[in-house]
Amino acid sequence: MEGSSLRGPVDDGLILKTGKGAGIGLAAGSVWGLLVSMLHDGPKVGSNVKYPELVRTGKVCGGYAGTLAILGATYVGVEQSLERVRGKKDIINGAVAGFAAGATMGFREFKIVNFPGIP
Template sequence: MEDDKYARMDPDELRNLGEYDTVAFRTASAAGSSGLVGMILGAITATWQDVPAVERNVALPALKKTGKIMGNYGLTFAAIGGLFAFTDAVAASIRGKKDIWNSALGGAAAGSVIGLRAGKLPVGIGAAAALAACAVIVDAGGQTVRTPTGREYLPYPRINPDL
């Protein structure tokens, strides 16, 4: 039966994501989700900043300013998330193992984006060190903020109930 096949499989085989574990997919999904979070944060920031007043029922100046802030935040976050995922995935493929050093390299690369955005070398070095340390702490903690429940969540169901 199907149950027996999955019961005999190694947990690493069960977690094999196949085509979803490529460098391109990981980079694109990280950049996309990070960019979306950045745009939401940009929209929140735009509500707290002074935007041009709406005059004579013309909202275009305020809308342009809000869109610009959202775009800047979105692009920055997309670059940070995408560069982290790209560096992490490339380091794992070059080194042949997935460990905390890949995340440390990814965090350092992502921190460099903040330094480039600020235009200051000390900011870049500090951000690279901080993001590398955060990535190592998350990896060392098992990449989760919850306590283990004993249940394993797979990206797809083991048995399709519709069959």
């Protein structure tokens, strides 16, 4: 039992690279959300919310950050998984990963538009 690995077939590099993709997407989405929220008009100041502009900016940043984190994690995870399974690093891996990331975004938008109450 001395030389065996109890972790299974999951590669640490796959998890690390997927986490990096999600982290970079989170950071880029936060910056992009901040820029978008600064360019649009703020909310009407008639509510009982203290600092309504800050709350709106946080919601916009969170939305963009979550979206880009999911995109980054999906793309990198699928691409690295295919590279490991196929044993090749070619354009097919990137194309399939792009399709998977786009399908994830399409599913998110479909769920938001058609089923707004579902988290």
